[in-house]
Structures are given as structure tokens and as C-alpha cells.
Amino acid sequence: MPCACERSKATSRCRDCLQCPLQCEECVRDGHRLNPLHWVETWNGRYLEKKDLSDLGFEMYLGHGGLPCKYALSAAHPITYTITHSNGVHRVIIHECHCPSRRPSVSQLLRAGLFPATLNRPESAFSFDVLRQWDLHFLTSKKGAYDYFNALRRLTDNSGTRTVKNRYREMNVVGRVWQHLTAEKRAGLPHGLVLPNRAPSITVPCVACPWPGFNMPANWKDTPSELAYIHASELGGDGNHGLQKKRKRDDPDDVSLSEGQGYFVHPSKMQSYLEAIDSEPAPETCSGFKVGRAQRPGKFRNLEVSGVVAVICIRHGCFRPGAMVDLQKGERYASSHTYSSLSDR
Ligand SMILES: [Zn+2]
Numbered sequence: 001m002p003c004a005c006e007r008s009k010a011t012s013r014c015r016d017c018l019q020c021p022l023q024c025e026e027c028v029r030d031g032h033r034l035n036p037l038h039w040v041e042t043w044n045g046r047y048l049e050k051k052d053l054s055d056l057g058f059e060m061y062l063g064h065g066g067l068p069c070k071y072a073l074s075a076a077h078p079i080t081y082t083i084t085h086s087n088g089v090h091r092v093i094i095h096e097c098h099c100p101s102r103r104p105s106v107s108q109l110l111r112a113g114l115f116p117a118t119l120n121r122p123e124s125a126f127s128f129d130v131l132r133q134w135d136l137h138f139l140t141s142k143k144g145a146y147d148y149f150n151a152l153r154r155l156t157d158n159s160g161t162r163t164v165k166n167r168y169r170e171m172n173v174v175g176r177v178w179q180h181l182t183a184e185k186r187a188g189l190p191h192g193l194v195l196p197n198r199a200p201s202i203t204v205p206c207v208a209c210p211w212p213g214f215n216m217p218a219n220w221k222d223t224p225s226e227l228a229y230i231h232a233s234e235l236g237g238d239g240n241h242g243l244q245k246k247r248k249r250d251d252p253d254d255v256s257l258s259e260g261q262g263y264f265v266h267p268s269k270m271q272s273y274l275e276a277i278d279s280e281p282a283p284e285t286c287s288g289f290k291v292g293r294a295q296r297p298g299k300f301r302n303l304e305v306s307g308v309v310a311v312i313c314i315r316h317g318c319f320r321p322g323a324m325v326d327l328q329k330g331e332r333y334a335s336s337h338t339y340s341s342l343s344d345r
């Protein structure tokens, strides 16, 4: 059957474009200048074989809306990338822009919606789409990167007869950096957004709670005492003893990207506080801290963190930034009272 262009035989069609008719390879390539991550199938004489666009000779150009760069030197070879997208792992041949005012390679990739796996001569990248999907799967179904990548591998080839490049390790790192950058962006940190009476934080604060300089009248301190309850902040604290961490050898390179900027108290602040409070005996009269005493002995053996205590505003149910601590052994007076002295906001 001839292609609609009448130049040659129609042998290929796209699996991801809706209602895509059989076309010649040239028409398929021309139609995917801006959709390089579609799967195509080509008639091989016996059946329609699933292929990457690069198998049909497709090459992607950066920086000029999908068109070749005028300055692309014939000597400058394209780079073969492994690109992980939400429909599988692709092999894509990419030509960079070579204009005199060109941007660095990483910047060119990011502007095309591709997140490089490394900053130095990247050859692997992830589409923004797959990172966004991974983030939502992680947050809504607690899926691990290993299982998510396994699904992507099966989307690439579910028969197990083709070799699929394994980008699980890269996905672990890139996914985490993506989540961190997203949180920073939403908090306005890259734009220098500073809110009054708030330490730099990547958390979402409760904007309905009274907040001096943000949503309270300038003269709130002059409110008569009988009306002071209007400006009261109602906080509640509770512990979760199921959120535990066993004692094990940690990876020293596994560092936090946002230490002290999230919901947990900054570790150094916590350490100095605990050292200062260690000499103080816990008040035995308090009935609220009996959980630790009621546990059977040995329950906390081999546990580095036996639970967490967090503070929320009880009217709106928002966690307070910088007001969550790890518990070392059951519920302790010092940990449980940390929020009152350490909470930033
Ligand atoms: Zn398509």
C-alpha cells in the first residue's frame, strides 16, 4: 500500500498518536519532530514490530523548535541518549544547538523538557513528564523507585525478549533532586521570596493561623485581654510510634538536601537542646508520658528512632514547620516538649 505522500510504501505507524494511519518512514519521522518519545511499529514482512523512532533514522534537534541548527557542524556528532519517559525507556539521537550564543548542554536539555542524569557530559535523561508521574505515584501510593522503574521497563518490552537499559540508580538520584527542586520552587526560595517572621523553609505553612506581619493587624498587641483569644494559636502534639528506624549502617553520602528547612527540627539545634536538657529530671507527675514506661523491655532494642512526635495546628490540621522530632526510646519529656522551645513557626 502506498503512503498518502505517494513517495513510497506505507510500512510504519505510530502507536502513541491517535488514529495514526500506516505511513512511509519519512512521513513518520516528519510528523514526530516535536514528539520524539513515541513508539512506532514497522512491518517487517511477518508482523508489525515495535521500534524506537531512532530505529527509523529519526534525530532530535535542540534549541530551534525541533529544526536543525544552522551552525551545526558536520564534524559535531550527535549524542545517543537513553531517555526514560512515562511510556518506557527510549534511545534518542540528539543534536545540540551550536549557535555562537548557545546555552550549555544541560540547559538545552532542560529547556526541551529533559532532566539530565548527570551534569557532566550527560548521556541519560528523564522527561519532565515521567518525573512528575513518579513524584505523584511516590506520594499517593508510596511506590518505590525500583517498582516504578520495573513498570517502565515492562512498558518498554513486556515480553522479556529485548534488553532494556537499566536506569534505576539514576532515577533514584534524579527523582529525589526533582522532588527537592519542586519543593524549593513552590516555597519561592529560588526567587528570594521571604515571608515575615519565618525562617527559610520548603514547607507549606498554615496561612489561616495567626501570623504576625502576614495576616494579623499591625496593632494586634494592643488587643484587650478579654479579646486576646482571637489571636490565639491552637496547637496540638501527638506521637507516632510506628514510624521507626532500625539501627543499620548508613550510606555516608546519603545526605539531606533540605536539612532544617522542612518539618523536622534542625539536627544540630536538637542535639544541643537535648544535651542541655539531659540533666533535668522528667516530671513524674505528668500522666501524658506514660507510653514509654508501659512498653515491654527490649522493644526498642536495635531501634535508632522509635517514633516521631509532631505538632499540628488543631484547627486546620496543618503540620508546623520545624516542629517534628525523632524519639530515641518511647516518649520522652524532652522530645515531647521540644516544639514549645524550638518551633520556628
Ligand atoms: Zn506519534
Ligand SMILES: [Zn+2]
Residues within 6 Å of the ligand: 003, 004, 005, 006, 007, 008, 023, 024, 025, 026, 027
Ligand atoms: Zn509518506
Ligand SMILES: [Zn+2]
Residues within 6 Å of the ligand: 063, 064, 069, 070, 071, 097, 098, 099, 102
Ligand atoms: Zn543553534
Ligand SMILES: [Zn+2]
Residues within 6 Å of the ligand: 206, 207, 208, 209, 313, 314, 315, 316, 317, 318
Ligand atoms: Zn492553622
